[in-house]
Amino acid sequence: MVESSETAQSVYREVAAASGVEVDQLLARPAPHVGAVVLRSLRQMAAMLSIAKILEADFGRAQVYGGISLGELAALHMAGAASVEMVVDLLRVRHLPDTSLDEAICFTFVPTLDDWRYYDDVDSMSVSVDYGPVFDGTGRMIMLSGLRSTLESMRTAGPAELQVVDRDMADQAYHSPFREPGRRRLSSFLVENPLSDPMAPVLTAVPGLQKASTGGKATEALLKSETHPLSVPVLVEGVEKFGLDKVHAVSSFLGELRIRFGAPTDYYGDRWLAYRFG
Numbered sequence: 177m178v179e180s181s182e183t184a185q186s187v188y189r190e191v192a193a194a195s196g197v198e199v200d201q202l203l204a205r206p207a208p209h210v211g212a213v214v215l216r217s218l219r220q221m222a223a224m225l226s227i228a229k230i231l232e233a234d235f236g237r238a239q240v241y242g243g244i245s246l247g248e249l250a251a252l253h254m255a256g257a258a259s260v261e262m263v264v265d266l267l268r269v270r271h272l273p274d275t276s277l278d279e280a281i282c283f284t285f286v287p288t289l290d291d292w293r294y295y296d297d298v299d300s301m302s303v304s305v306d307y308g309p310v311f312d313g314t315g316r317m318i319m320l321s322g323l324r325s326t327l328e329s330m331r332t333a334g335p336a337e338l339q340v341v342d343r344d345m346a347d348q349a350y351h352s353p354f355r356e357p358g359r360r361r362l363s364s365f366l367v368e369n370p371l372s373d374p375m376a377p378v379l380t381a382v383p384g385l386q387k388a389s390t391g392g393k394a395t396e397a398l399l400k401s402e403t404h405p406l407s408v409p410v411l412v413e414g415v416e417k418f419g420l421d422k423v424h425a426v427s428s429f430l431g432e433l434r435i436r437f438g439a440p441t442d443y444y445g446d447r448w449l450a451y452r453f454g
Contacts, residue, residue, distance in 0.1 A: 177226060178203060180453045183233060184226035187260075191222040194264040212344040214271045217246060221263060224250045227426045227444050240418050242379030242411055245305070245350065247427070248401070255374035257394055262369060266398075269365050271348070274357035279349040280324035282340040287315045290335035298334075300326040304351035305381070308409040310433040317433055321349035351406050359402035366395050379414040381406040386414045412437055 178184045178199075192199045195218050201207040202222050207215050228250060232238070243251035249266055252258040258266070281304065286292040288309075296302050301322025310317045320327065320338065331338045349355060371391035378388045380397045382404070388394035415423060416438035423437045428445025 177223075177230075177449055177453045181226070181230060183229050187226040187229060188222050190260045191218060191225070191264065194261040211271065211347075213347050214267065216345060217267050217271065218264070220246055221250060221267065224426050225253060225260070227449075228254050231424050231426070231444065235424070238376060238424070239420065240377045240379060240415075241374070242415065244381045244406060244408060244411065245401070248378070248380055248398070250426070251378050252371065252374065252394055255376050255378050257371045257374040257378065257388075257391055262371075265365070265369070266362070269362050270358060270402075272358070272361065274348075274355070274361075277354070278324045279322065279347065279352075279354055280327050280340055280343070281319055281321045281346045281348075281350055282327045282338040283317065283319050284334075284336045284338045285310070285315050285317050286336045288313065292316045292318055292335070294334050295320055295330075298322075298326065298330060301330065302352055303405050304349070305406045306408060307433060307435065308407070308412065310435060312434055319350070321352035321354065323349075351401055351404060353403050355402045359399055362402060363399055366398070371395055371398075379411055381408050381411040383407050383410050386410055408435065415439065 178188055188199045188202055192202055197207050197210055197215065197218060202219055224247065238254070241251040241255045243249070249258070249263050253260060253263050293303070301320055303318050304321040305319035307317035324340070327338060327340050331340065371394045373391045374388065374394065378394055380386060380388060382397045382401050385393065385397040385400060388397050412435070420439040423439045423441040424444060425431065425437065425441055426444045428443070431443030431445055
């Protein structure tokens with residue numbers, strides 16, 4: 177994509193300049209001065225924004241934007257509420273170490289007949305993202321956060337096996353009470369660097385803050401999402417309210433889960449990249 181698209185090249189140069197990471201490091205080369213998790217997030221952001229801007233060139237500006245976690249930051253940029261520089265700063269602020277606790281995340285698929293809320297009653301862990309019904313309703317995908325030792329000990333103790341993520345991919349609990357120090361730090365940053373009002377509504381997966389039409393509401397959603405779980409069904413409900421003719425979802429993962437957004441959905445990820453750019 178980067179070799180073939182001037183749009184992608186421009187995005188990668190912007191992210192590189194804002195982050196102090198060279199373009200080839202955003203693509204593959206190691207960046208010893210940047211933590212592995214932050215580098216991975218920067219790479220994901222550069223790829224998402226590149227695809228989103230290619231789609232914008234193809235189809236025009238979107239009627240509404242939306243995203244989950246990292247995708248919400250990308251949506252805020254595409255809607256004009258945050259510059260690339262600010263998105264990079266937000267990533268860094270989020271990923272600063274807060275405690276000496278060994279935290280982690282994991283994923284699990286819970287069959288429909290089992291109770292996926294079981295994990296919220298376990299000490300030192302909680303549901304951090306509910307992806308809702310997936311694989312045509314055969315079960316529910318959830319992300320859990322907490323102490324790594326707790327997640328490891330619960331691998332096979334609940335209704336489904338937990339897939340604990342390696343430290344170089346995630347070294348903190350996300351969307352969890354463990355993030356309270358990070359939420360306070362992010363709040364201070366956003367007071368000094370407020371978000372702009374988006375040019376189009378930004379839909380979130382934050383219960384109670386489904387749609388952000390102002391910088392203030394977008395800030396509320398970001399801060400709440402630090403310590404509270406996300407719900408993809410909340411985002412889907414927001415999309416359905418707009419009665420869209422088409423949804424363009426920049427994600428391989430959501431496509432694999434076969435999440436239904438209430439409108440015909442095209443997924444843009446690895447398969448699309450291979451088809452478009454070879």
